[in-house]
Amino acid sequence: MASSVLISDTEPWKDLKAHVADINKTHLRDLMNDVKRSQLMTNEFDGILLDYSRQRATPETLEKLFKLAEAASLKEKINRMFGGEHINSTENRSVLHVALRAPRDAVIQSDGKNVVPDVWEVLDKIQKFSESIRSGSWVGATGKALKDVIAVGIGGSFLGPLFVHTALQTDPEAIETARGRQLHFLANVDPIDVARNIAGLNPETTLVVVVSKTFTTAETMLNARTLREWISSSLGPDAVAKHMVAVSTNLTLVEKFGIDPNNAFAFWDWVGGRYSVCSAVGVLPLSLQYGFSVVEKFLKGASSIDQHFCSTPFEKNIPVLLGLLSLWNVSFLGYPARAILPYSQALEKFAPHIQQVSMESNGKGVSIEGVILPFETGEIDFGEPGTNGQHSFYQLIHQGRVIPCDFIGVVKSQQPVYLKGT
Numbered sequence: 001m002a003s004s005v006l007i008s009d010t011e012p013w014k015d016l017k018a019h020v021a022d023i024n025k026t027h028l029r030d031l032m033n034d035v036k037r038s039q040l041m042t043n044e045f046d047g048i049l050l051d052y053s054r055q056r057a058t059p060e061t062l063e064k065l066f067k068l069a070e071a072a073s074l075k076e077k078i079n080r081m082f083g084g085e086h087i088n089s090t091e092n093r094s095v096l097h098v099a100l101r102a103p104r105d106a107v108i109q110s111d112g113k114n115v116v117p118d119v120w121e122v123l124d125k126i127q128k129f130s131e132s133i134r135s136g137s138w139v140g141a142t143g144k145a146l147k148d149v150i151a152v153g154i155g156g157s158f159l160g161p162l163f164v165h166t167a168l169q170t171d172p173e174a175i176e177t178a179r180g181r182q183l184h185f186l187a188n189v190d191p192i193d194v195a196r197n198i199a200g201l202n203p204e205t206t207l208v209v210v211v212s213k214t215f216t217t218a219e220t221m222l223n224a225r226t227l228r229e230w231i232s233s234s235l236g237p238d239a240v241a242k243h244m245v246a247v248s249t250n251l252t253l254v255e256k257f258g259i260d261p262n263n264a265f266a267f268w269d270w271v272g273g274r275y276s277v278c279s280a281v282g283v284l285p286l287s288l289q290y291g292f293s294v295v296e297k298f299l300k301g302a303s304s305i306d307q308h309f310c311s312t313p314f315e316k317n318i319p320v321l322l323g324l325l326s327l328w329n330v331s332f333l334g335y336p337a338r339a340i341l342p343y344s345q346a347l348e349k350f351a352p353h354i355q356q357v358s359m360e361s362n363g364k365g366v367s368i369e370g371v372i373l374p375f376e377t378g379e380i381d382f383g384e385p386g387t388n389g390q391h392s393f394y395q396l397i398h399q400g401r402v403i404p405c406d407f408i409g410v411v412k413s414q415q416p417v418y419l420k421g422t
């Protein structure tokens, strides 16, 4: 497809537009009676089962969506991303968050350089540093071990790490490795958030991690200055070196702020802030709380789905299927919202994380060439764990508007409780 042609001007798009009328004649009840269709519309990878049989779509819809993906050169675009090409055209940068979780021996190039050794240099540094804090070999200004951590950051420097922390909190292995430690997140510029975070904490035993890709974000810098004052007014200005570290791509500003560059953990401009949870942004605070080996498992899981996304044919490719179905719902069927409904309290912060990842990326009013789009894009994501949401907004979903829902179930709970006789 020539880059100046809008996707909505292609034949596969027009074909899907016409197909909407066919789907409008069907009822989900009848679609679900078609056993073969239901079997076709499931897919499994690495313990994840995707069942999309309850979408308002048929195998024919899928065929048409795959043709649209072809017209959009989706496969080539995926290859270009993994190949380190500058697909972030507005900033002229590679988009390589996948390199953050690549195995040590992988080769991923950006601007003619393999970036994987740089990634592992920082991961090794995090492992060493977090072990020294956790073991008590690194102590604070008054000689006490640092058992509590406040991670200061907002947006992508907050939501991903908070999501993973919330998910790990009730994992049996992570409970053991986090014993005696606390991890807090300070994001809001409202001083109430500072007050809540430091309540009950002692600066003598607290480590502050300032997390900011740019190191200029107003909220984060104000909160960082507030905590610097909290530490230095209680322990003296020299204590800052022992009690504050940073994660950033802007190491010059980190040093200017007064943090020892040896205690700064780098990442790179080819990591979009909202996709940075697998960089030091997430790995440092989470390793301090749970130990590096627990966090490494998270990186391995992310790497596994990267491989799946990169190499699996679209018919079986879970991220591609989810993306195409979202496009179908939003831009063809006209459903603007999507509810994310995990039936697991551990996934409580999943919807806010996806909100940023999806809504800060998609839903633009113009094409990548700046041409105004004649159709709606991007979904409004919201969600709550079930069953809480059932007693709140499900009423509207049942009886009011049509809202496509992603139900997420877990087969084996982190915390199984079986009450006899129920």
Ligand SMILES: O=P(O)(O)OC[C@H]1O[C@H](O)[C@H](O)[C@@H](O)[C@@H]1O
Binding pocket: 154, 155, 156, 157, 211, 212, 213, 214, 215, 216, 217, 220, 273, 274, 360
């Ligand atoms: O990590 P920082 O540079 O402090 O940025 C924090 C956030 O700032 C802005 O809101 C950007 O739109 C977000 O994508 C980013 O995550």
